[in-house]
Amino acid sequence: MKKHIHVERVAISGIIGNILLLIMKLIVGFLSKSQAMIADGLNSAGDVFASTVTYIGNRISSTPGDDEHPYGHGKAEYIFSMVISFSLFFVAFSIFKMSLDSLLNAQHFKYSPWLVYIAIASIIAKIILFFYAIRVGRQYNSLLAIANAQDHRNDIMLSSLTLLSVVLGYFNIYFVDSIVGLLISLWIAYTGVSIFYQSYVVLMDTNIDxxxxxxxxxxxxxxxxxxxxxxxxxxxxxxxxxxxxxxxxxxxxxxxxxxxxxxxxxxxxxxxxxxxxxxxxxxxxxxxx
Missing domain, CATH: 3.30.70.1350 (Cation efflux protein, cytoplasmic domain)
Structure with missing residues:
Protein backbone atom coordinates (compact mmCIF):
# COMPACT_ATOMS: atom_id res chain seq x y z
CA MET A 1 0.00 0.00 0.00
CA LYS A 2 2.93 2.32 0.71
CA LYS A 3 4.01 2.07 -2.95
CA HIS A 4 0.64 3.25 -4.25
CA ILE A 5 0.55 6.23 -1.87
CA HIS A 6 3.91 7.46 -3.17
CA VAL A 7 2.99 6.86 -6.83
CA GLU A 8 -0.24 8.77 -6.23
CA ARG A 9 1.76 11.71 -4.90
CA VAL A 10 3.95 11.59 -8.02
CA ALA A 11 0.81 11.80 -10.17
CA ILE A 12 -0.74 14.67 -8.16
CA SER A 13 2.47 16.72 -8.18
CA GLY A 14 2.73 16.13 -11.94
CA ILE A 15 -0.85 17.25 -12.54
CA ILE A 16 -0.48 20.48 -10.53
CA GLY A 17 2.95 21.35 -11.93
CA ASN A 18 2.03 20.64 -15.55
CA ILE A 19 -1.24 22.59 -15.41
CA LEU A 20 0.65 25.68 -14.23
CA LEU A 21 3.33 25.25 -16.90
CA LEU A 22 0.71 24.55 -19.57
CA ILE A 23 -1.11 27.83 -18.91
CA MET A 24 2.07 29.92 -18.85
CA LYS A 25 3.64 28.31 -21.94
CA LEU A 26 0.57 28.54 -24.16
CA ILE A 27 -0.23 32.14 -23.20
CA VAL A 28 3.32 33.34 -23.89
CA GLY A 29 3.72 31.01 -26.87
CA PHE A 30 0.61 32.18 -28.72
CA LEU A 31 1.24 35.86 -27.93
CA SER A 32 4.79 35.62 -29.31
CA LYS A 33 3.95 33.03 -32.02
CA SER A 34 6.90 30.89 -30.92
CA GLN A 35 6.41 27.39 -32.32
CA ALA A 36 8.93 25.94 -29.87
CA MET A 37 7.08 27.40 -26.87
CA ILE A 38 3.68 26.37 -28.25
CA ALA A 39 5.04 22.85 -28.83
CA ASP A 40 6.40 22.84 -25.29
CA GLY A 41 2.99 23.97 -24.04
CA LEU A 42 1.16 21.24 -25.96
CA ASN A 43 3.63 18.77 -24.54
CA SER A 44 2.67 20.00 -21.06
CA ALA A 45 -0.98 19.39 -21.98
CA GLY A 46 -0.01 15.81 -22.78
CA ASP A 47 1.82 15.67 -19.45
CA VAL A 48 -1.35 16.67 -17.59
CA PHE A 49 -3.17 13.81 -19.29
CA ALA A 50 -0.30 11.40 -18.54
CA SER A 51 -0.24 12.34 -14.85
CA THR A 52 -4.03 11.99 -14.64
CA VAL A 53 -3.82 8.54 -16.23
CA THR A 54 -1.05 7.68 -13.74
CA TYR A 55 -3.35 8.66 -10.87
CA ILE A 56 -6.27 6.58 -12.18
CA GLY A 57 -4.07 3.59 -13.11
CA ASN A 58 -2.40 3.64 -9.70
CA ARG A 59 -5.78 3.67 -7.96
CA ILE A 60 -6.96 0.62 -9.93
CA SER A 61 -3.68 -1.33 -9.65
CA SER A 62 -3.67 -0.81 -5.87
CA THR A 63 -7.03 -2.59 -5.53
CA PRO A 64 -6.43 -5.84 -3.58
CA GLY A 65 -7.14 -9.26 -5.06
CA ASP A 66 -10.67 -10.64 -5.22
CA ASP A 67 -12.43 -13.77 -6.50
CA GLU A 68 -12.11 -12.66 -10.14
CA HIS A 69 -8.55 -11.33 -9.76
CA PRO A 70 -6.83 -13.49 -7.10
CA TYR A 71 -3.43 -11.92 -7.79
CA GLY A 72 -4.69 -8.36 -7.64
CA HIS A 73 -4.98 -5.73 -10.37
CA GLY A 74 -1.29 -5.08 -11.03
CA LYS A 75 -1.59 -5.24 -14.81
CA ALA A 76 -3.71 -2.08 -14.74
CA GLU A 77 -0.43 -0.24 -14.25
CA TYR A 78 0.78 -1.46 -17.64
CA ILE A 79 -2.53 -0.91 -19.42
CA PHE A 80 -2.58 2.71 -18.32
CA SER A 81 1.11 3.11 -19.16
CA MET A 82 0.20 2.03 -22.69
CA VAL A 83 -2.56 4.67 -22.72
CA ILE A 84 0.12 7.24 -21.83
CA SER A 85 2.21 6.07 -24.80
CA PHE A 86 -0.74 6.58 -27.17
CA SER A 87 -1.28 10.10 -25.83
CA LEU A 88 2.39 10.85 -26.51
CA PHE A 89 2.00 9.70 -30.13
CA PHE A 90 -0.93 12.08 -30.59
CA VAL A 91 0.94 15.03 -29.05
CA ALA A 92 4.03 14.25 -31.15
CA PHE A 93 2.01 14.23 -34.39
CA SER A 94 0.27 17.52 -33.56
CA ILE A 95 3.54 19.28 -32.72
CA PHE A 96 5.30 17.88 -35.81
CA LYS A 97 2.56 19.11 -38.16
CA MET A 98 2.43 22.58 -36.60
CA SER A 99 6.22 23.01 -36.62
CA LEU A 100 6.58 21.74 -40.18
CA ASP A 101 3.97 24.23 -41.40
CA SER A 102 5.81 27.01 -39.59
CA LEU A 103 9.15 26.00 -41.13
CA LEU A 104 7.77 25.75 -44.68
CA ASN A 105 5.96 29.07 -44.41
CA ALA A 106 8.97 30.80 -42.80
CA GLN A 107 6.93 32.11 -39.88
CA HIS A 108 8.76 34.30 -37.36
CA PHE A 109 8.00 34.76 -33.69
CA LYS A 110 8.13 37.94 -31.63
CA TYR A 111 10.91 37.83 -29.05
CA SER A 112 9.87 38.43 -25.45
CA PRO A 113 11.91 38.09 -22.24
CA TRP A 114 8.93 36.16 -20.86
CA LEU A 115 9.84 33.33 -23.25
CA VAL A 116 13.18 33.06 -21.45
CA TYR A 117 11.61 33.28 -17.98
CA ILE A 118 9.02 30.58 -18.70
CA ALA A 119 11.60 28.25 -20.28
CA ILE A 120 13.92 28.55 -17.26
CA ALA A 121 11.03 28.08 -14.80
CA SER A 122 9.95 24.98 -16.72
CA ILE A 123 13.46 23.50 -16.60
CA ILE A 124 13.78 24.03 -12.84
CA ALA A 125 10.29 22.64 -12.12
CA LYS A 126 10.88 19.57 -14.29
CA ILE A 127 14.25 18.80 -12.68
CA ILE A 128 12.53 18.71 -9.27
CA LEU A 129 9.65 16.56 -10.56
CA PHE A 130 12.03 14.21 -12.38
CA PHE A 131 14.18 13.38 -9.36
CA TYR A 132 11.08 12.88 -7.21
CA ALA A 133 9.35 10.58 -9.72
CA ILE A 134 12.45 8.53 -10.61
CA ARG A 135 13.24 7.96 -6.92
CA VAL A 136 9.72 6.65 -6.27
CA GLY A 137 9.72 4.60 -9.48
CA ARG A 138 13.01 2.86 -8.69
CA GLN A 139 12.29 2.39 -5.00
CA TYR A 140 8.88 0.79 -5.59
CA ASN A 141 9.41 -0.70 -9.09
CA SER A 142 6.54 1.32 -10.56
CA LEU A 143 6.41 1.62 -14.36
CA LEU A 144 3.82 4.39 -14.00
CA ALA A 145 6.16 6.51 -11.86
CA ILE A 146 9.12 5.73 -14.13
CA ALA A 147 7.04 6.67 -17.20
CA ASN A 148 6.25 10.00 -15.51
CA ALA A 149 9.93 10.48 -14.67
CA GLN A 150 10.88 9.84 -18.30
CA ASP A 151 8.29 12.38 -19.34
CA HIS A 152 9.76 14.97 -16.94
CA ARG A 153 13.29 14.16 -18.20
CA ASN A 154 12.14 14.73 -21.76
CA ASP A 155 10.63 18.05 -20.74
CA ILE A 156 13.97 19.20 -19.31
CA MET A 157 15.60 18.59 -22.67
CA LEU A 158 12.71 20.06 -24.63
CA SER A 159 12.50 23.22 -22.53
CA SER A 160 16.28 23.60 -22.91
CA LEU A 161 15.86 23.41 -26.69
CA THR A 162 13.02 25.92 -26.43
CA LEU A 163 15.29 28.26 -24.48
CA LEU A 164 17.97 27.85 -27.16
CA SER A 165 15.54 28.71 -29.95
CA VAL A 166 14.33 31.80 -28.06
CA VAL A 167 17.89 33.05 -27.52
CA LEU A 168 18.72 32.49 -31.20
CA GLY A 169 15.48 34.26 -32.14
CA TYR A 170 16.73 37.29 -30.24
CA PHE A 171 19.59 37.35 -32.77
CA ASN A 172 17.08 37.00 -35.66
CA ILE A 173 17.85 33.32 -36.27
CA TYR A 174 14.21 32.26 -36.50
CA PHE A 175 14.29 28.96 -38.40
CA VAL A 176 15.72 27.19 -35.35
CA ASP A 177 12.39 27.76 -33.57
CA SER A 178 10.53 25.50 -36.03
CA ILE A 179 13.35 22.94 -36.09
CA VAL A 180 13.24 22.71 -32.30
CA GLY A 181 9.50 22.08 -32.54
CA LEU A 182 10.19 19.20 -34.96
CA LEU A 183 12.89 17.76 -32.68
CA ILE A 184 10.54 17.97 -29.70
CA SER A 185 7.87 16.01 -31.60
CA LEU A 186 10.34 13.27 -32.59
CA TRP A 187 11.64 12.93 -29.02
CA ILE A 188 8.10 12.66 -27.64
CA ALA A 189 7.31 9.96 -30.20
CA TYR A 190 10.45 8.04 -29.20
CA THR A 191 9.42 8.17 -25.53
CA GLY A 192 5.96 6.90 -26.49
CA VAL A 193 7.51 3.91 -28.30
CA SER A 194 9.71 3.13 -25.27
CA ILE A 195 6.79 3.17 -22.80
CA PHE A 196 4.60 1.20 -25.21
CA TYR A 197 7.23 -1.55 -25.53
CA GLN A 198 7.72 -1.88 -21.78
CA SER A 199 3.96 -2.26 -21.31
CA TYR A 200 3.59 -4.61 -24.27
CA VAL A 201 6.22 -7.01 -22.91
CA VAL A 202 4.29 -7.51 -19.67
CA LEU A 203 0.78 -7.58 -21.16
CA MET A 204 1.82 -10.27 -23.68
CA ASP A 205 2.95 -12.50 -20.80
CA THR A 206 6.61 -12.57 -21.80
CA ASN A 207 8.61 -15.16 -19.88
CA ILE A 208 11.00 -14.29 -17.09
CA ASP A 209 14.52 -13.15 -18.00
Whole structure:
Protein backbone atom coordinates (compact mmCIF):
# COMPACT_ATOMS: atom_id res chain seq x y z
CA MET A 1 0.00 0.00 0.00
CA LYS A 2 2.93 2.32 0.71
CA LYS A 3 4.01 2.07 -2.95
CA HIS A 4 0.64 3.25 -4.25
CA ILE A 5 0.55 6.23 -1.87
CA HIS A 6 3.91 7.46 -3.17
CA VAL A 7 2.99 6.86 -6.83
CA GLU A 8 -0.24 8.77 -6.23
CA ARG A 9 1.76 11.71 -4.90
CA VAL A 10 3.95 11.59 -8.02
CA ALA A 11 0.81 11.80 -10.17
CA ILE A 12 -0.74 14.67 -8.16
CA SER A 13 2.47 16.72 -8.18
CA GLY A 14 2.73 16.13 -11.94
CA ILE A 15 -0.85 17.25 -12.54
CA ILE A 16 -0.48 20.48 -10.53
CA GLY A 17 2.95 21.35 -11.93
CA ASN A 18 2.03 20.64 -15.55
CA ILE A 19 -1.24 22.59 -15.41
CA LEU A 20 0.65 25.68 -14.23
CA LEU A 21 3.33 25.25 -16.90
CA LEU A 22 0.71 24.55 -19.57
CA ILE A 23 -1.11 27.83 -18.91
CA MET A 24 2.07 29.92 -18.85
CA LYS A 25 3.64 28.31 -21.94
CA LEU A 26 0.57 28.54 -24.16
CA ILE A 27 -0.23 32.14 -23.20
CA VAL A 28 3.32 33.34 -23.89
CA GLY A 29 3.72 31.01 -26.87
CA PHE A 30 0.61 32.18 -28.72
CA LEU A 31 1.24 35.86 -27.93
CA SER A 32 4.79 35.62 -29.31
CA LYS A 33 3.95 33.03 -32.02
CA SER A 34 6.90 30.89 -30.92
CA GLN A 35 6.41 27.39 -32.32
CA ALA A 36 8.93 25.94 -29.87
CA MET A 37 7.08 27.40 -26.87
CA ILE A 38 3.68 26.37 -28.25
CA ALA A 39 5.04 22.85 -28.83
CA ASP A 40 6.40 22.84 -25.29
CA GLY A 41 2.99 23.97 -24.04
CA LEU A 42 1.16 21.24 -25.96
CA ASN A 43 3.63 18.77 -24.54
CA SER A 44 2.67 20.00 -21.06
CA ALA A 45 -0.98 19.39 -21.98
CA GLY A 46 -0.01 15.81 -22.78
CA ASP A 47 1.82 15.67 -19.45
CA VAL A 48 -1.35 16.67 -17.59
CA PHE A 49 -3.17 13.81 -19.29
CA ALA A 50 -0.30 11.40 -18.54
CA SER A 51 -0.24 12.34 -14.85
CA THR A 52 -4.03 11.99 -14.64
CA VAL A 53 -3.82 8.54 -16.23
CA THR A 54 -1.05 7.68 -13.74
CA TYR A 55 -3.35 8.66 -10.87
CA ILE A 56 -6.27 6.58 -12.18
CA GLY A 57 -4.07 3.59 -13.11
CA ASN A 58 -2.40 3.64 -9.70
CA ARG A 59 -5.78 3.67 -7.96
CA ILE A 60 -6.96 0.62 -9.93
CA SER A 61 -3.68 -1.33 -9.65
CA SER A 62 -3.67 -0.81 -5.87
CA THR A 63 -7.03 -2.59 -5.53
CA PRO A 64 -6.43 -5.84 -3.58
CA GLY A 65 -7.14 -9.26 -5.06
CA ASP A 66 -10.67 -10.64 -5.22
CA ASP A 67 -12.43 -13.77 -6.50
CA GLU A 68 -12.11 -12.66 -10.14
CA HIS A 69 -8.55 -11.33 -9.76
CA PRO A 70 -6.83 -13.49 -7.10
CA TYR A 71 -3.43 -11.92 -7.79
CA GLY A 72 -4.69 -8.36 -7.64
CA HIS A 73 -4.98 -5.73 -10.37
CA GLY A 74 -1.29 -5.08 -11.03
CA LYS A 75 -1.59 -5.24 -14.81
CA ALA A 76 -3.71 -2.08 -14.74
CA GLU A 77 -0.43 -0.24 -14.25
CA TYR A 78 0.78 -1.46 -17.64
CA ILE A 79 -2.53 -0.91 -19.42
CA PHE A 80 -2.58 2.71 -18.32
CA SER A 81 1.11 3.11 -19.16
CA MET A 82 0.20 2.03 -22.69
CA VAL A 83 -2.56 4.67 -22.72
CA ILE A 84 0.12 7.24 -21.83
CA SER A 85 2.21 6.07 -24.80
CA PHE A 86 -0.74 6.58 -27.17
CA SER A 87 -1.28 10.10 -25.83
CA LEU A 88 2.39 10.85 -26.51
CA PHE A 89 2.00 9.70 -30.13
CA PHE A 90 -0.93 12.08 -30.59
CA VAL A 91 0.94 15.03 -29.05
CA ALA A 92 4.03 14.25 -31.15
CA PHE A 93 2.01 14.23 -34.39
CA SER A 94 0.27 17.52 -33.56
CA ILE A 95 3.54 19.28 -32.72
CA PHE A 96 5.30 17.88 -35.81
CA LYS A 97 2.56 19.11 -38.16
CA MET A 98 2.43 22.58 -36.60
CA SER A 99 6.22 23.01 -36.62
CA LEU A 100 6.58 21.74 -40.18
CA ASP A 101 3.97 24.23 -41.40
CA SER A 102 5.81 27.01 -39.59
CA LEU A 103 9.15 26.00 -41.13
CA LEU A 104 7.77 25.75 -44.68
CA ASN A 105 5.96 29.07 -44.41
CA ALA A 106 8.97 30.80 -42.80
CA GLN A 107 6.93 32.11 -39.88
CA HIS A 108 8.76 34.30 -37.36
CA PHE A 109 8.00 34.76 -33.69
CA LYS A 110 8.13 37.94 -31.63
CA TYR A 111 10.91 37.83 -29.05
CA SER A 112 9.87 38.43 -25.45
CA PRO A 113 11.91 38.09 -22.24
CA TRP A 114 8.93 36.16 -20.86
CA LEU A 115 9.84 33.33 -23.25
CA VAL A 116 13.18 33.06 -21.45
CA TYR A 117 11.61 33.28 -17.98
CA ILE A 118 9.02 30.58 -18.70
CA ALA A 119 11.60 28.25 -20.28
CA ILE A 120 13.92 28.55 -17.26
CA ALA A 121 11.03 28.08 -14.80
CA SER A 122 9.95 24.98 -16.72
CA ILE A 123 13.46 23.50 -16.60
CA ILE A 124 13.78 24.03 -12.84
CA ALA A 125 10.29 22.64 -12.12
CA LYS A 126 10.88 19.57 -14.29
CA ILE A 127 14.25 18.80 -12.68
CA ILE A 128 12.53 18.71 -9.27
CA LEU A 129 9.65 16.56 -10.56
CA PHE A 130 12.03 14.21 -12.38
CA PHE A 131 14.18 13.38 -9.36
CA TYR A 132 11.08 12.88 -7.21
CA ALA A 133 9.35 10.58 -9.72
CA ILE A 134 12.45 8.53 -10.61
CA ARG A 135 13.24 7.96 -6.92
CA VAL A 136 9.72 6.65 -6.27
CA GLY A 137 9.72 4.60 -9.48
CA ARG A 138 13.01 2.86 -8.69
CA GLN A 139 12.29 2.39 -5.00
CA TYR A 140 8.88 0.79 -5.59
CA ASN A 141 9.41 -0.70 -9.09
CA SER A 142 6.54 1.32 -10.56
CA LEU A 143 6.41 1.62 -14.36
CA LEU A 144 3.82 4.39 -14.00
CA ALA A 145 6.16 6.51 -11.86
CA ILE A 146 9.12 5.73 -14.13
CA ALA A 147 7.04 6.67 -17.20
CA ASN A 148 6.25 10.00 -15.51
CA ALA A 149 9.93 10.48 -14.67
CA GLN A 150 10.88 9.84 -18.30
CA ASP A 151 8.29 12.38 -19.34
CA HIS A 152 9.76 14.97 -16.94
CA ARG A 153 13.29 14.16 -18.20
CA ASN A 154 12.14 14.73 -21.76
CA ASP A 155 10.63 18.05 -20.74
CA ILE A 156 13.97 19.20 -19.31
CA MET A 157 15.60 18.59 -22.67
CA LEU A 158 12.71 20.06 -24.63
CA SER A 159 12.50 23.22 -22.53
CA SER A 160 16.28 23.60 -22.91
CA LEU A 161 15.86 23.41 -26.69
CA THR A 162 13.02 25.92 -26.43
CA LEU A 163 15.29 28.26 -24.48
CA LEU A 164 17.97 27.85 -27.16
CA SER A 165 15.54 28.71 -29.95
CA VAL A 166 14.33 31.80 -28.06
CA VAL A 167 17.89 33.05 -27.52
CA LEU A 168 18.72 32.49 -31.20
CA GLY A 169 15.48 34.26 -32.14
CA TYR A 170 16.73 37.29 -30.24
CA PHE A 171 19.59 37.35 -32.77
CA ASN A 172 17.08 37.00 -35.66
CA ILE A 173 17.85 33.32 -36.27
CA TYR A 174 14.21 32.26 -36.50
CA PHE A 175 14.29 28.96 -38.40
CA VAL A 176 15.72 27.19 -35.35
CA ASP A 177 12.39 27.76 -33.57
CA SER A 178 10.53 25.50 -36.03
CA ILE A 179 13.35 22.94 -36.09
CA VAL A 180 13.24 22.71 -32.30
CA GLY A 181 9.50 22.08 -32.54
CA LEU A 182 10.19 19.20 -34.96
CA LEU A 183 12.89 17.76 -32.68
CA ILE A 184 10.54 17.97 -29.70
CA SER A 185 7.87 16.01 -31.60
CA LEU A 186 10.34 13.27 -32.59
CA TRP A 187 11.64 12.93 -29.02
CA ILE A 188 8.10 12.66 -27.64
CA ALA A 189 7.31 9.96 -30.20
CA TYR A 190 10.45 8.04 -29.20
CA THR A 191 9.42 8.17 -25.53
CA GLY A 192 5.96 6.90 -26.49
CA VAL A 193 7.51 3.91 -28.30
CA SER A 194 9.71 3.13 -25.27
CA ILE A 195 6.79 3.17 -22.80
CA PHE A 196 4.60 1.20 -25.21
CA TYR A 197 7.23 -1.55 -25.53
CA GLN A 198 7.72 -1.88 -21.78
CA SER A 199 3.96 -2.26 -21.31
CA TYR A 200 3.59 -4.61 -24.27
CA VAL A 201 6.22 -7.01 -22.91
CA VAL A 202 4.29 -7.51 -19.67
CA LEU A 203 0.78 -7.58 -21.16
CA MET A 204 1.82 -10.27 -23.68
CA ASP A 205 2.95 -12.50 -20.80
CA THR A 206 6.61 -12.57 -21.80
CA ASN A 207 8.61 -15.16 -19.88
CA ILE A 208 11.00 -14.29 -17.09
CA ASP A 209 14.52 -13.15 -18.00
CA UNK A 210 16.54 -16.08 -19.39
CA UNK A 211 19.55 -15.40 -17.14
CA UNK A 212 17.38 -15.39 -14.03
CA UNK A 213 15.64 -18.55 -15.23
CA UNK A 214 18.98 -20.37 -15.59
CA UNK A 215 19.96 -19.34 -12.06
CA UNK A 216 16.67 -20.78 -10.81
CA UNK A 217 17.22 -24.03 -12.71
CA UNK A 218 20.71 -24.44 -11.19
CA UNK A 219 19.28 -23.81 -7.75
CA UNK A 220 16.41 -26.30 -8.10
CA UNK A 221 18.56 -29.29 -9.14
CA UNK A 222 20.75 -28.87 -6.04
CA UNK A 223 17.78 -29.33 -3.69
CA UNK A 224 17.82 -32.69 -1.92
CA UNK A 225 15.19 -35.08 -3.28
CA UNK A 226 14.98 -33.56 -6.79
CA UNK A 227 15.88 -36.14 -9.44
CA UNK A 228 15.69 -33.65 -12.30
CA UNK A 229 13.88 -30.51 -13.39
CA UNK A 230 11.20 -30.98 -16.05
CA UNK A 231 10.07 -27.42 -16.79
CA UNK A 232 9.89 -23.99 -15.28
CA UNK A 233 7.56 -21.37 -16.73
CA UNK A 234 6.31 -18.00 -15.51
CA UNK A 235 3.30 -15.75 -15.81
CA UNK A 236 3.58 -11.98 -15.22
CA UNK A 237 1.34 -10.54 -12.50
CA UNK A 238 1.90 -6.81 -12.73
CA UNK A 239 5.62 -6.31 -12.19
CA UNK A 240 5.98 -9.71 -10.47
CA UNK A 241 5.75 -13.31 -11.67
CA UNK A 242 4.01 -16.54 -10.71
CA UNK A 243 6.32 -19.51 -11.33
CA UNK A 244 5.04 -22.94 -12.40
CA UNK A 245 7.66 -25.60 -11.74
CA UNK A 246 7.57 -29.30 -12.64
CA UNK A 247 10.17 -31.59 -11.09
CA UNK A 248 10.67 -35.34 -10.94
CA UNK A 249 11.42 -37.17 -7.69
CA UNK A 250 11.80 -40.79 -6.60
CA UNK A 251 8.50 -42.53 -7.32
CA UNK A 252 8.78 -44.39 -4.03
CA UNK A 253 8.65 -41.20 -1.99
CA UNK A 254 5.68 -40.73 0.28
CA UNK A 255 3.27 -37.88 -0.37
CA UNK A 256 4.64 -36.17 2.74
CA UNK A 257 8.24 -36.41 1.49
CA UNK A 258 7.25 -35.16 -1.97
CA UNK A 259 5.43 -32.23 -0.40
CA UNK A 260 8.52 -31.41 1.68
CA UNK A 261 10.65 -31.29 -1.50
CA UNK A 262 8.17 -28.96 -3.23
CA UNK A 263 8.11 -26.72 -0.12
CA UNK A 264 11.92 -26.39 -0.29
CA UNK A 265 11.72 -25.46 -3.97
CA UNK A 266 9.08 -22.83 -3.30
CA UNK A 267 11.02 -21.34 -0.40
CA UNK A 268 14.19 -21.15 -2.50
CA UNK A 269 12.53 -19.49 -5.50
CA UNK A 270 10.66 -16.92 -3.42
CA UNK A 271 14.07 -15.45 -2.50
CA UNK A 272 14.44 -14.20 -6.09
CA UNK A 273 13.24 -10.67 -6.87
CA UNK A 274 9.74 -10.08 -8.29
CA UNK A 275 8.40 -13.59 -7.54
CA UNK A 276 4.81 -13.38 -6.32
CA UNK A 277 4.09 -17.10 -5.91
CA UNK A 278 5.49 -20.52 -6.84
CA UNK A 279 3.42 -23.55 -7.85
CA UNK A 280 5.32 -26.85 -7.80
CA UNK A 281 4.13 -30.04 -9.52
CA UNK A 282 5.90 -33.28 -8.59
CA UNK A 283 6.30 -36.16 -11.10
CA UNK A 284 7.59 -39.72 -10.44
CA UNK A 285 11.11 -39.92 -11.94
CA UNK A 286 10.95 -43.65 -12.85
CA UNK A 287 7.87 -43.18 -15.01
CA UNK A 288 8.45 -39.64 -16.26
CA UNK A 289 11.73 -39.52 -18.19
Missing amino acids: SKVKKEMEKHIVTIEGVDHLDTITSKPIGLNFVLMVKVSVDANMTVYEGHAVSAKIKKALLTFDHIEDVIVHVNPAQYHQ
